[in-house]
Amino acid sequence: MFRHALPFLGVFGFVLLAGCGNGEPEQLSTRPVMVVQPQPASEAFESYPGEVHARYEPELAFRIAGKVTERMVEAGERVSKDQPLAKLDPQDVRLQLEGMRAQVAAAEANLRVARAEHERYKTLMDRQLVSRSQFDSSENAYRSAQARLQQARAEFDVANNQVGYAILRATHEGVVAQRRVEVGQVVGAGQTAFVLAADGEREVAINLPEQALERYSVGQPVSVEIWSQPGKTYAGHIRELSPAADAQSRTYSARVAFDDAEVPAELGQSALVSIRSNGEVPLAVPLSAVTAEQGNAYVWRVREDATLERVVVQTGAFGESSVPILKGLHADDWIVLAGVQMLHENQAVRAVDRDNRPVVLAAQE
Structure with a gap:
């Protein structure tokens, strides 16, 4: 008998449950959400x-190769323009200078002989005692001697300059920022010896x-x-x-x-x-407000009727705590701050700020 009563009780219970529902569909509860407004994007900087x-930080170097025999300054010292900084062993360049001086003397003696020979042939040419070709040869020898003397003097000037290049001098007033040579070091031409921080x-x-x-x-x-x-x-x-x-x-x-x-x-x-950054990045939202789906970034915006809409946005470079928004938002929008993975389109919400105070939307004013 007890087994026959079970179906009856089940039907009776179903009728009671149906009566409690009053035949109306169940309504979703209003969800509280914390919201913020976009702020000026500090991450735009x-x-x-x-x-x-x-x-100006010129790298000072010797113009010739040689062995450093003296260093006059240290890193951090102030120097004036043309002040000596270091010296090379001048023996080799001085020997070259003496060799060039001897060549100049030889060229001058050769020129005197060629000039005298040319004058003699010119006199004989006027008396028609020598041929034209002999006179031309003497004239060419004279001009060659002049050119050789000019060349020797130029080489002497170069050798004389190289003697001066054995001393490295400051090109500006300033501070010695770096020192890269030591006494006894052999350096090449153009190798940086000092870095000068000019005033x-x-x-x-x-x-x-x-x-x-x-x-x-x-x-x-x-x-x-x-x-x-x-x-x-x-x-x-x-x-x-x-x-x-x-x-x-x-x-x-x-x-x-x-x-x-x-x-x-x-x-x-x-x-x-x-x-x-180049370009306008006017607004930013917290990192927790942004989510992504299928390659698109979006946020949840609260409408004036207190329902949600998903807004696709274009983001800039992510910062430590916020994301610059290039397109998609306005300064007066209210954006859901957290829990964005649990929301859906058109959901009714109750917006509160960070201090749990109700937010008045435009339509509620």
């Missing part, structure tokens, strides 16, 4: 560390990553902060951008010049250069 250098303009040397190079160009404005002067920024611009990457670091060197020539920046100080 990218910062790179750098070091203060002189605008005058200062600039900042930075390295740009390969993937960011296309966003920057020569003349682009920047702001510079010197780490020893916190809170102060100086206007500048990219003065120089290397066309080739460093073989080891794969970065591109750049030089940033200050717009004001009187910036109190000392050699070797650390600096931070902030560069605004």
